[in-house]
Amino acid sequence: MKKNIFLVTGSAGFIGYHLSNFLLKKNFYVLGIDNINNYYSVDIKKTRINNLKKFKKFSFIKLDISNNKKLFFSLEKFKNRIRCVFHLAAQAGVRYSIERPDKYISSNLNGFFNIINYTKSNNIPYFFYASSSSVYGDNTGKLSLSKRTSKPLSLYAATKKANEVMAHSYSEMFGLKTIGLRFFTVYGPLGRPDMSIFKFTKSLILNKPIELYNNGNHSRDFTFVDDAVSLIYNIYKNRNKLKNANIFNISNGNKVQITYVLKLLKQFLKIDKILISKLPLQPGDINTTLSDTAYTNKFTKIYKRTSINVGLKKFIKWYKEYYSV
Ligand SMILES: NC(=O)c1ccc[n+]([C@@H]2O[C@H](COP(=O)([O-])OP(=O)(O)OC[C@H]3O[C@@H](n4cnc5c(N)ncnc54)[C@H](O)[C@@H]3O)[C@@H](O)[C@H]2O)c1
Numbered sequence: 301m302k303k304n305i306f307l308v309t310g311s312a313g314f315i316g317y318h319l320s321n322f323l324l325k326k327n328f329y330v331l332g333i334d335n336i337n338n339y340y341s342v343d344i345k346k347t348r349i350n351n352l353k354k355f356k357k358f359s360f361i362k363l364d365i366s367n368n369k370k371l372f373f374s375l376e377k378f379k380n381r382i383r384c385v386f387h388l389a390a391q392a393g394v395r396y397s398i399e400r401p402d403k404y405i406s407s408n409l410n411g412f413f414n415i416i417n418y419t420k421s422n423n424i425p426y427f428f429y430a431s432s433s434s435v436y437g438d439n440t441g442k443l444s445l446s447k448r449t450s451k452p453l454s455l456y457a458a459t460k461k462a463n464e465v466m467a468h469s470y471s472e473m474f475g476l477k478t479i480g481l482r483f484f485t486v487y488g489p490l491g492r493p494d495m496s497i498f499k500f501t502k503s504l505i506l507n508k509p510i511e512l513y514n515n516g517n518h519s520r521d522f523t524f525v526d527d528a529v530s531l532i533y534n535i536y537k538n539r540n541k542l543k544n545a546n547i548f549n550i551s552n553g554n555k556v557q558i559t560y561v562l563k564l565l566k567q568f569l570k571i572d573k574i575l576i577s578k579l580p581l582q583p584g585d586i587n588t589t590l591s592d593t594a595y596t597n598k599f600t601k602i603y604k605r606t607s608i609n610v611g612l613k614k615f616i617k618w619y620k621e622y623y624s625v
Pocket residue numbers: 309310311312313314315316333334335336337345363364365366387388389390391392393406407411430431432433482483484485486487492
């Protein structure tokens with residue numbers, strides 16, 4: 301049987317949705333898995349899945365990946381047809397790992413193990429998985445792959461580092477090609493309501509105070525979601541160049557201060573005054589993230605990224621249409 305399906309876990313999630321959409325537009329078969337949990341708006345997850353269901357080549361299974369028996373049973377039908385796994389399902393968010401550490405263990409450790417083990421057991425040659433810039437902990441300066449990642453500042457980061465180490469062992473033991481994607485603050489249309497750009501936009505439109513940590517003096521390497529998807533797809537296209545265990549920064553390569561994001565949002569939304577509710581930097585939060593893009597750029601031959609101005613405008617356009625404001 302022809303191996304022609306891309307398995308995307310977390311396909312009702314932000315990045316999983318965009319990646320699935322991209323692959324479907326290229327006329328590939330995509331099998332999506334997601335438990336559509338209520339960590340944030342279930343409506344937005346359902347919208348994403350409904351959009352994907354418009355493509356004939358999309359199949360979807362609602363499933364909790366921490367349930368190994370159900371996972372293997374549900375995937376039986378697709379046996380020997382999956383060519384590559386993109387494992388993006390996880391409990392995301394740094395702050396929530398203080399409140400609900402158990403979610404991170406079941407989805408990010410048990411769930412991760414089930415998916416990588418499924419990949420290996422079914423002789424699927426490529427296992428892409430979501431890591432995070434948070435593995436860099438309190439490193440400063442440009443975050444390159446050679447920086448230490450053994451001192452995570454949150455349980456979320458610890459699970460992501462654990463994923464990288466588990467993936468490495470599967471590459472060593474079984475020759476599985478594993479590709480870890482260290483995402484840096486990805487944003488864009490149909491984005492996550494728990495992330496800063498979404499929350500700021502919502503508060504500004506509703507004329508409510510913005511919850512501003514650290515006076516907005518921290519910076520992020522904001523990555524537009526289309527850039528993240530192109531990079532992932534290009535790594536896949538160049539799969540012959542991959543080593544056994546691989547890690548890539550998936551990022552923009554510029555740091556943008558939160559105060560600057562607010563300034564742009566204020567300008568683009570044509571708002572006179574921003575109301576602010578000040579909060580201290582939260583435990584586990586990192587002051588600045590700035591990636592080194594050299595390795596990823598050289599591998600993918602993609603050097604250009606979407607600027608924060610263009611990305612924010614695209615996000616606002618989607619937000620206004622989606623919420624009819
Ligand atoms: N968006 C970012 O800026 C960012 C940054 C660093 C890392 N990441 C990682 O990238 C991946 C995708 O992130 P995202 O922003 O799309 O997050 P997301 O929360 O929108 O997507 C994750 C999806 O996984 C699903 N999921 C969670 N636990 C599950 C389980 N046990 N079984 C089945 N489905 C489950 C959720 O319902 C959700 O739809 C995640 O692994 C995240 O940790 C994202």
